[in-house]
Amino acid sequence: MTVTAPQGFEAAGVAAGLKSTGKPDVAVVVNRGPLKAGAAVFTSNRAKANPILWSQQAIRDGVVEAVVLNSGGANCFTGAFGFQTTHETAEKAAELLGTSAGDVLVCSTGLIGTGDEVFRAKVLAGTAEAIATLSTEGGDDAAHAIMTTDSVPKTSVYQGEGWTIGGMAKGAGMLAPGLATMLVVLTTDAVLTAAEADGHLRAATRVSFDRLDSDGCMSTNDQVTLMVSGASGVTPEPEAFRFALTEVCTSLAVQLQADAEGASHDIAIQVVHAASEDDAVEVGRSVARNNLFKAAIFGNDPNWGRVLAAIGTTQAAFDPYAVDVSMNGVRVCSNGGPDRPREEVDLTPRSTSVLIDLKTGDASATIYTNDLTHDYVHENSAYAS
Template sequence: MSVTAAQGFVAAGVTAGLKTSGRPDVALVVNRGRRKSAAAVFTSNRAKAHPVLWSQQVVGDGIAEAVVLNSGGANCFTGPFGFQTTHATAETVAEALGVSAGDVVVCSTGLIGVGDQVFRDKVLSGSIAAASALTVDGGLDAATAIMTTDTKPKQAVVAGDGWVVGGMAKGAGMLAPGLATMLVVLTTDADVDHGGLDDALHSATRVTFDRLDSDGCMSTNDTVLLLASGESGVVPDAEEFRAAVTELCADLAEQLQADAEGASHDIRIEIVGAASDDDAVEVGRSIARNNLFKAAVFGNDPNWGRVLAAIGTTSAEFDPYDVDVSMNGVRVCHAGAPDRPSDAVDLTARAVHVLVDLRSGGHEATILTNDLTHDYVHENSAYSS
């Protein structure tokens, strides 16, 4: 039940004809609870899609009553018509629900540059249909409707003491910091105000979605939204709530990683012994974005030299000749020199763990990525055809 696991929420997912596949493509999640608190994190890309620009204004006062999402078109770089389409979508949903358009978040995902009258008409008709189909059992339908190249819907729920947080996500490519090419809607029936939501969400995304770096490409439409209905009547401990939201985001981030376009390996890059958190993240991200390393993993080749070459491009504090590297539990490099033989490493399983000890401090970070495959190249070479 993902986004409808929390009391006070209903959802729907319908087919509006935006996708040539005929699959559901418009989703709606509505907060019918006593509280309408909201917080959001958006892409850090300077090229922001019209729905992002609109939604930033909506959540500016910490209140939102609904979020409407479409797949099949990003509504980005579509000119004034595109922003008018976003505004019209919010107004259409608002009229159907009897709320203010200024309290309706709008999210879109799909091909950039799609935004003609046909697109607008389908989004608006789909929004009306979704408003008529709302139900407490509509979470799966909503999670399915926001999929693009995803192969499966992504949902998760974490239970607190008398309250829950639930969520849905989409994303299978362009997974890079500044979130990913993803839309995420999180809901809770805990009684939390905007400040509490904002603190928990930013804390959670910093160590989950922002550390998912599948292909180093940043989207224009990333949105992570957290809504609170207050229907449980429970005011949770701030730390417990923050931990639950982080657990939920970590679960969804790992689902996104596991469904990355064309991937055959899920790679967890763990950096320890860093002089600072920022150093640990920078080093992990450098490895995650190194195509030579990613291609080696695709070929089941434990080429640890590519790991050292990647971290040598960073500004992190460490001595390259005092670094240890382990792959799937085998230390293949010690103090910048060969250790165990590479043929002792088995990379045939989908899960790959790379451990790098910088031996420069007590900080650490983990970055999630995938290998670089023929299927990834093929899928993205034909994405708009």
């Protein structure tokens, strides 16, 4: 049931005609619980879509009663008309739900720079239809409705002691921080204040979605929303809830990685013994964004020299001539020089691990990425056609 697994939530997903395939493309998630608390984090891209601009204003009071999401159009760089479309979407939802438009967040995903009267009419009609079909069984339909180039829906549920967290996500390309290119809705029936929800959400996204760097491209539409119904009546221990929320976010992030456009390898780059966590993240991200490294993994080539070349461009504290590098459990580089023969490394499995030991401190971090494939180039060369 995904986002409707926690008590107090209803959802729906309908086909409004935004996608040429006729598949569901408008989703609504509604909080029916005694609490209407919420929190959200957004893309750090300076170029933000109209739904982001709207939702950033709406979330300021920490109240979220509903989220309306559409695929089939990003509503980004569509000018005043596009912002008015977002505004009217929130107003339509609020009218039908008997709430305030300011308590409705809006999310969109799809092609940038498209949007007209037909798009607006379909979004508004889809919003009305979705609200008319809301149910506690509608989570799966909602998860399908937010998909674009995704091949499968992404969902996750965590059962706590008397409380639950549910989540759904979409994303298969432009996966880079600032949250990865994705829409995520998280729900919980735990009792939390808006401030507590915000703190937990930022802590969880920092080590999950923000560590996903599939192709180095940052979206204009990223949004992760946490809705709190309080319907369980249970106030969890803060550490327990934060752990659970991080587990759900990490699960969704890994599902996004596994469905990345055209990828043939899912790569976990673990950096250990760094001087600081920031250093570990910088080093891991430098490898994740290195096209030569990513192309080598696509060719099943354990070219550890490309790892050292990539991390040498960072400002992190380490001696490049003391670094160890292992690939899929085989240490191919020790103290900046060759170690085990490359032939011992098997890179044919989709799951690929790279371990970088900086030998400088006690901090660590893991960055998730994918290889660079012919299919990725082909799919993104024809995305708008």
